[in-house]
Amino acid sequence: MSQKTDLDLGPLPELIGYVLRRAQLVVFQDFFTTFAPFDISPAQFAVLTVIERNPGLTQSQVAAALGIKRTNFVGLLDELERRALAERRQPARDKRSYALYLTGEGAALVRKLKAPLKAHENRMIARVGADGRDRLVALLHDVADGARNGAQIRPKASRSPRRGSAGI
Amino acid sequence: MSQKTDLDLGPLPELIGYVLRRAQLVVFQDFFTTFAPFDISPAQFAVLTVIERNPGLTQSQVAAALGIKRTNFVGLLDELERRALAERRQPARDKRSYALYLTGEGAALVRKLKAPLKAHENRMIARVGADGRDRLVALLHDVADGARNGAQIRPKASRSPRRGSAGI
Numbered sequence: 001m002s003q004k005t006d007l008d009l010g011p012l013p014e015l016i017g018y019v020l021r022r023a024q025l026v027v028f029q030d031f032f033t034t035f036a037p038f039d040i041s042p043a044q045f046a047v048l049t050v051i052e053r054n055p056g057l058t059q060s061q062v063a064a065a066l067g068i069k070r071t072n073f074v075g076l077l078d079e080l081e082r083r084a085l086a087e088r089r090q091p092a093r094d095k096r097s098y099a100l101y102l103t104g105e106g107a108a109l110v111r112k113l114k115a116p117l118k119a120h121e122n123r124m125i126a127r128v129g130a131d132g133r134d135r136l137v138a139l140l141h142d143v144a145d146g147a148r149n150g151a152q153i154r155p156k157a158s159r160s161p162r163r164g165s166a167g168i
Numbered sequence: 169m170s171q172k173t174d175l176d177l178g179p180l181p182e183l184i185g186y187v188l189r190r191a192q193l194v195v196f197q198d199f200f201t202t203f204a205p206f207d208i209s210p211a212q213f214a215v216l217t218v219i220e221r222n223p224g225l226t227q228s229q230v231a232a233a234l235g236i237k238r239t240n241f242v243g244l245l246d247e248l249e250r251r252a253l254a255e256r257r258q259p260a261r262d263k264r265s266y267a268l269y270l271t272g273e274g275a276a277l278v279r280k281l282k283a284p285l286k287a288h289e290n291r292m293i294a295r296v297g298a299d300g301r302d303r304l305v306a307l308l309h310d311v312a313d314g315a316r317n318g319a320q321i322r323p324k325a326s327r328s329p330r331r332g333s334a335g336i
Contacts, residue, residue, distance in 0.1 A: 007218060007225070007229070007233045008218075008221040008222055009217070009218060009221065009233065010220070011217070011285075012214055012217055012218075013305075013309070015289060016289065016293070016301065016304065017192070017195040017196060017199055017210060017288075018214065019305050019308040020188065020191055020192040020308060021192055021196075021210065022309075022312040023308040023311040023312040024185070024188040024192045025235065026312045027184055027185040027188055027311065028189075042185060042189065046180055046186065049177070049178045049179070050176075050178070052178070053175070053176040053177065053178045054176055065175045065177065067190065067193065117183075120185075121183060121184065124184045124185070124311065125184070127310050127311050127313075128307050128311060132307055132310065133184065135303060136187075137182060137184065137187050139300055139303065140190070140191040140304075141181070141187060141191075142295050142296045143191040143194060143292065143295050143296060143304070144190040144191040144193075144194045145295075146194075
């Protein structure tokens with residue numbers, strides 16, 4: 001979808017939030033198209049990746065790592081469990097919190113997604129070049145983490161309510 | 169809640185889509201907090217801005233300019249009209265398409281939002297510095313427009329008025 005327009009958009013094209021959102025929608029659209037054959041959303045992909053890399057985490061840990069609200073995360077995990085890609089297991093030690101694991105099928109899917117993921121990412125990188133990608137990713141981390149040039153490390157108090165949701 | 173984590177996030181922190189989404193959520197969170205007293209969302213702000221700058225556009229034109237789906241746009245505009253900030257007028261010439269205008273109240277609100285918008289944007293710019301902001305905005309436009317180095321689709325001219333322009 002082209003954003004080309006002769007309209008006067010005023011200050012919008014210069015606002016970080018506006019261009020972030022535009023870019024994110026375009027990238028997610030490519031992601032959705034790429035992963036449509038697997039019926040996997042960006043959020044589902046992130047959750048599968050984190051569980052694969054860190055088997056046995058609690059729901060709260062995975063949700064917090066990805067900045068997903070707990071209520072949204074429960075539904076997301078229900079769906080992955082229904083599709084037999086991930087599972088909750090109740091640890092003997094602590095009955096209050098489930099530990100999360102991929103099933104064999106889930107692990108196989110994550111492996112299968114590697115090639116299309118790389119193709120997707122390469123298309124995005126082609127838009128800015130390899131150097132541009134490096135600069136972009138670093139700048140986006142600075143925006144997300146609130147660090148200027150990596151120097152000021154997250155002076156939380158000065159920055160108002162970011163309440164938890166910095167992920168997907 | 170901090171996004172700092174000792175978990176292994178695998179390839180996620182290097183994926184353009186993942187860091188885009190993280191940064192976008194953080195910036196939008198600041199926007200929501202800033203504009204909570206006015207009960208204005210980023211999408212509502214964008215629509216008000218475009219109507220203010222281009223009075224008399226059709227719904228389709230505004231929706232297309234902002235990349236908002238038509239169904240979503242109708243609800244969004246209904247809400248702005250209910251709050252007497254914008255209005256649909258039926259042009260005599262073409263009865264099929266409404267033309268959009270701000271009300272006096274809507275125009276006053278847009279003026280009132282200028283200062284908090286600038287404060288919001290300055291907080292975001294502080295995270296990457298002024299030069300970082302310029303690079304970031306240019307890179308994001310390249311991602312969104314699919315142009316490498318701005319050469320293919322987007323004429324550089326349309327991106328230039330960044331530096332001196334009111335700072336927002």
